Every structure is written in C-alpha cells, then in structure tokens.
Amino acid sequence: MKVIYNNLIPFKGYKAINIFGLVFVRKGAKFTEVDYNHEHIHSKQMAEMLWVFFYLWYGIEYLIILCFAKWNKQNERYHDVSFEEEAHNNDSNLDYLSTRKHYAWFKYIKLRSYKK
Secondary structure, eight states: OEEEEESSSSOTTOOEEEETTEEEEETTOOOOHHHHHHHHHHHHHHHHTTTHHHHHHHHHHHHHHHHHTOOSSHHHHHHHSHHHHHHHHHTTOTTHHHHOOTTGGGGGOSTTOOOO
C-alpha cells in the first residue's frame, strides 16, 4: 500500500482516502499507525472483492443506508457502511490483519448497526 501526501486528494475536511490501494493523505494531516491500519483494512477488503466490486458494493450499500436508515448526519451514514464499520472497529488493533478472516466485513451488514 503506497501513501501519497498532497493538497488535492482528499477534499478539505478529510484526512485520507484509499483508491485502489493508493492512500492519498491531505498534506499537513497527522497520519498515524491507526490511520494506516484503517486504510490497510480497506485495501484487504478491496482485494477480496476484486477492487471494482468493492466500490460497487460500497455505493449500493450507501444508497440503501441513505434511503432506509434515516441517519441525520453524513458521518453516521458513512460509519454504517459495513466496510467502514469493520475498519473503524478494528483499526486500533494493529495485529488485526494477521488474524482477519476473509469477508469479515459481512457481519457488519445491518442497517443502523453503527453505534455512536
């Protein structure tokens, strides 16, 4: 996984975004081991979904959440996506990827499963 620091990607207000295994970090943002682990979890999710299907699934799941979950804030909708839930729940466990089972994000597929 390659990390690229720049001023354009991601948009202001965001720290990092993982696009096909390339992590773009906003210049000046503090990118910690936990952040790296979070993005690395996404890279594993992408690989097991053959990258294209990851983005397709992500988009469809986000639209379902948008229509049915009735979250008021974008941040809550974002966290309710199964890929994000797995990454957020395990990003502080730096050994997680060594024990992670394939398709571990599947257990997070449930509307409003995100806990604030």
